Amino acid sequence: MSLKTKTLIKIAHIEEIPEDGGIAYLLPNKEQIALFKINHHIYAVQNKCPHKKENVLARGIVGNKGEKITVACPMHKKLFSLETGEAFDNDCEHLKVYHVIVENNIVYMEWD
Numbered sequence: 273m274s275l276k277t278k279t280l281i282k283i284a285h286i287e288e289i290p291e292d293g294g295i296a297y298l299l300p301n302k303e304q305i306a307l308f309k310i311n312h313h314i315y316a317v318q319n320k321c322p323h324k325k326e327n328v329l330a331r332g333i334v335g336n337k338g339e340k341i342t343v344a345c346p347m348h349k350k351l352f353s354l355e356t357g358e359a360f361d362n363d364c365e366h367l368k369v370y371h372v373i374v375e376n377n378i379v380y381m382e383w384d
């Protein structure tokens with residue numbers, strides 16, 4: 273068994289993320305994540321919409337469905353929870369949700 277150490281990678285300065293909006297970031301494995309800032313909280317999900325596999329969710333429309341904070345894909349408006357990744361349209365897979373850490377206004381992610 274090998275012990276892997278996790279590295280913190282810097283994703284963005286919090287000021288780079290528009291309030292109630294998103295930005296995309298390219299991970300070392302070439303996957304993109306979409307970061308959103310809503311009420312000073314950062315949410316991170318895969319940027320690729322499961323519907324047509326386009327990297328567009330960072331440009332999605334932030335909103336809510338009841339108590340749930342959501343993003344609607346800018347392409348065909350499929351709706352997802354930013355907190356859990358849940359897809360509210362039955363024909364879509366859920367989004368992958370990433371854990372991020374904010375320290376001194378910098379957004380970090382643990383990376384293997």
Ligand code: FES
Nearest residue numbers: 321323324345348
């Ligand atoms: S590509 Fe996102 S809803 Fe169609």
